[in-house]
Amino acid sequence: MSSPAIIAPLEAPSVDAEQRIAVATQWQLMWWRFRKHKLALGGTIVLALFYFVSLFADFFAYADPNESDAQRSLIAPQTIHWFDDGRFAPYVHPLKGTRDPKTFKRVYVPDPARKIPLQFFARGEPYQLFGFIPTDRHLFGVEGAKAGETMFLMGTDTQGRDLWSRLMFATRTSMTIGLVSVALSLVLGVVLGGVSGYFGGAIDSVIQRIIEILRSIPTIPLWMGLAAAVPNDWSVMQVYFAITIIISLIGWTELARVVRGRFISLKSEDFVMAAELVGCNKSRIIFRHMVPSFISHIIAATTLAIPAIIISETSLSFLGLGLRPPAISWGVLLQDAQNIQALVLSPWLLFPSIAVVVAVLAFNFMGDGIRDAADPYL
Amino acid sequence: MVAYIVRRLLLAVLTVWAISVLSFIIIHLPPGDYVTSYIASMSASGSAVSEGEAKALREQLGLDQPITIQYAKWMGLILQGNFGMAMEWGRPVSDVIGDRLSLTMIISLAAIIFTWAVALPIGIYSAVYRYSFLDYVFTLVGFIGLAIPGFLLALIVMYVGFAYFGANVGGLFSPDFAEAPWSLDKAWDLAKHLPIPAIVLGIAGTAQLIRIMRSNLLDELRKPYVMTARARGLPELRVVLRYPVRVALNPFISTIGYLLPYIVSGSIIVSLVLSLPTVGPLLLKALIAQDMFLAGTIVLLLGVMTVVGTLLSDLLLMWVDPRIRFGRE
Numbered sequence: 001m002s003s004p005a006i007i008a009p010l011e012a013p014s015v016d017a018e019q020r021i022a023v024a025t026q027w028q029l030m031w032w033r034f035r036k037h038k039l040a041l042g043g044t045i046v047l048a049l050f051y052f053v054s055l056f057a058d059f060f061a062y063a064d065p066n067e068s069d070a071q072r073s074l075i076a077p078q079t080i081h082w083f084d085d086g087r088f089a090p091y092v093h094p095l096k097g098t099r100d101p102k103t104f105k106r107v108y109v110p111d112p113a114r115k116i117p118l119q120f121f122a123r124g125e126p127y128q129l130f131g132f133i134p135t136d137r138h139l140f141g142v143e144g145a146k147a148g149e150t151m152f153l154m155g156t157d158t159q160g161r162d163l164w165s166r167l168m169f170a171t172r173t174s175m176t177i178g179l180v181s182v183a184l185s186l187v188l189g190v191v192l193g194g195v196s197g198y199f200g201g202a203i204d205s206v207i208q209r210i211i212e213i214l215r216s217i218p219t220i221p222l223w224m225g226l227a228a229a230v231p232n233d234w235s236v237m238q239v240y241f242a243i244t245i246i247i248s249l250i251g252w253t254e255l256a257r258v259v260r261g262r263f264i265s266l267k268s269e270d271f272v273m274a275a276e277l278v279g280c281n282k283s284r285i286i287f288r289h290m291v292p293s294f295i296s297h298i299i300a301a302t303t304l305a306i307p308a309i310i311i312s313e314t315s316l317s318f319l320g321l322g323l324r325p326p327a328i329s330w331g332v333l334l335q336d337a338q339n340i341q342a343l344v345l346s347p348w349l350l351f352p353s354i355a356v357v358v359a360v361l362a363f364n365f366m367g368d369g370i371r372d373a374a375d376p377y378l
Numbered sequence: 379m380v381a382y383i384v385r386r387l388l389l390a391v392l393t394v395w396a397i398s399v400l401s402f403i404i405i406h407l408p409p410g411d412y413v414t415s416y417i418a419s420m421s422a423s424g425s426a427v428s429e430g431e432a433k434a435l436r437e438q439l440g441l442d443q444p445i446t447i448q449y450a451k452w453m454g455l456i457l458q459g460n461f462g463m464a465m466e467w468g469r470p471v472s473d474v475i476g477d478r479l480s481l482t483m484i485i486s487l488a489a490i491i492f493t494w495a496v497a498l499p500i501g502i503y504s505a506v507y508r509y510s511f512l513d514y515v516f517t518l519v520g521f522i523g524l525a526i527p528g529f530l531l532a533l534i535v536m537y538v539g540f541a542y543f544g545a546n547v548g549g550l551f552s553p554d555f556a557e558a559p560w561s562l563d564k565a566w567d568l569a570k571h572l573p574i575p576a577i578v579l580g581i582a583g584t585a586q587l588i589r590i591m592r593s594n595l596l597d598e599l600r601k602p603y604v605m606t607a608r609a610r611g612l613p614e615l616r617v618v619l620r621y622p623v624r625v626a627l628n629p630f631i632s633t634i635g636y637l638l639p640y641i642v643s644g645s646i647i648v649s650l651v652l653s654l655p656t657v658g659p660l661l662l663k664a665l666i667a668q669d670m671f672l673a674g675t676i677v678l679l680l681g682v683m684t685v686v687g688t689l690l691s692d693l694l695l696m697w698v699d700p701r702i703r704f705g706r707e
Binding site: 209212213215216217218219220221222224225226228229307311314315318319320321334337338340341343344347350353356357360361364365 | 389392393396397400401404407408521522524525526527528529530533534536537540541546548635636639640642643644646647650651661662665666668673674676677680681684685688
């Protein structure tokens with residue numbers, strides 16, 4: 001379908017290149033176009049990093065994310081001294097908590113006389129990598145002390161829990177909730193959108209009306225209502241899946257719209273008619289002939305659906321209706337930032353919001369890139 | 379045209395019905411029923427409810443009947459304007475909601491007006507001066523605006539207002555007016571407080587609309603009639619504004635339809651952070667206290683108001699866009 005005249009300006013117009021394009025597969029062509037989109041490439045790298053962190057959250061965290069200690073509450077992010085006597089040897093000064101005699105606020109002063117060296121790949125809290133490999137190596141730790149008591153890269157929250165370590169685990173929860181939810185929405189969207197587009201007629205009208213109705217309802221009040229009905233005594237895992245289901249029940253409409261549109265436009269293509277004429281059955285026409293030609297659009301729509309899901313989960317958890325402690329997600333972390341007075345005194349509580357914004361941006365860039373690469377005519 | 383209006387009206391009625399069913403489900407989802415929570419709240423305040431009274435109350439409310447009949451009864455009460463009692467407040471739901479619903483709509487409307495007022499000129503500028511420095515700036519700001527959840531933006535605005543200006547930027551009224559009856563002064567006070575919530579709420583929608591406007595107008599500007607207009611020596615401003623902008627505007631209007639549910643949705647969370655006296659904080663409190671009649675009613679009324687708003691915008695669109703008026707979509 002794609003004539004060389006359209007693709008030629010993208011590649012060097014030599015004979016060699018033209019031949020390469022002529023024999024390239026559809027995925028190769030897509031990759032070449034995607035590569036040109038620098039922002040999309042950057043977004044992809046950032047997302048790869050985020051999922052890398054999700055996979056190895058225990059390794060990146062140096063402290064137990066649930067260990068609280070009132071003696072360590074609201075410590076500001078610590079300064080790391082990278083060089084000692086001109087030599088690269090990162091260290092931190094241990095902190096001492098005292099009370100301000102005037103305000104009676106807890107203040108922490110570094111003790112400049114002592115130095116605690118930082119170590120990479122240090123031993124620390126034991127954990128099980130991927131749930132079955134026991135180890136106690138962490139990306140970094142400190143020498144001769146417990147990392148959770150001396151190192152505060154991003155400070156601590158009101159209960160004295162280390163924010164950096166919590167952020168690592170929150171990244172795991174929030175990034176996977178996006179994937180699980182989008183997978184559920186995808187199943188609903190592809191099945192209902194496919195049925196709607198392929199068969200048309202009355203069933204199409206019914207599904208379209210359902211989509212229209214769902215799209216004209218304000219979602220957040222509805223989510224709040226459903227999420228509030230999740231029983232209090234459910235375990236973290238149960239709540240996690242309940243929330244993913246609630247979010248995807250309402251989020252599938254956009255995917256269904258894309259799938260339906262593709263089915264309708266492809267139904268009248270010559271190659272589909274050819275397949276019908278040679279006597280292919282319906283499922284072969286759908287899965288062998290039609291789906292491969294628009295799978296890239298589904299991938300693009302799916303990628304673009306994830307940021308909305310991440311924002312929904314974060315918002316719900318922020319309100320206290322989504323995931324609840326002891327679960328750790330970006331929204332749960334941001335709950336601490338709800339109180340504006342506390343926020344002004346300890347602005348580092350807003351750190352998790354940076355992760356939210358960066359992840360959402362990266363998904364948007366990558367999704368845009370895939371969409372442009374999948375269909376240069378749009 | 380008549381067919382279109384009838385179709386729209388039918389869809390609106392259907393949507394309202396779907397919302398009412400969903401609200402009813404929300405009311406009934408938590409374990410126990412209205413009477414159990416009523417007994418709990420009564421005994422919390424010291425007065426006991428006897429078995430007989432509970433039974434009588436259940437019969438009166440029809441809680442011993444099948445769920446479909448309960449739904450019909452509930453709808454009947456709602457249609458009479460009786461939304462039940464808000465337990466925590468010990469007052470009828472309609473009393474508790476009061477002004478809050480209209481304030482929610484005022485804020486949402488202000489956000490939409492802001493969205494339009496900003497997205498239109500910027501969209502036109504970005505299309506006409508494509509790939510200019512400002513176009514890139516707007517694109518970047520738009521992307522970031524899309525990526526920041528509303529509650530986060532509200533938090534940041536609060537933080538900046540508090541930390542750098544020492545002012546509490548939340549709320550919709552000055553303390554003097556909060557409890558005062560409506561007057562011109564109070565309305566003026568409200569108008570002064572509106573911009574911040576409107577901007578916070580509108581920014582994500584604005585970012586989307588700018589992109590839509592930009593790409594629509596770009597498509598139009600490439601068309602031959604624009605070249606003809608230029609060739610005939612029309613002034614550039616006229617070339618752009620006279621026809622291409624008008625054509626590009628149509629899809630722009632139709633976006634109100636989905637912008638409204640989106641903004642109403644967002645207003646709930648933003649209101650909580652900025653402590654605006656809308657239904658948002660009320661809904662959260664009701665849900666946490668499991669005051670399901672209040673919560674269900676809020677979801678229902680929000681949904682219905684959104685549907686009415688969308689319907690109005692569709693009728694407006696029909697009035698503006700002849701293609702819809704004459705039956706072609």
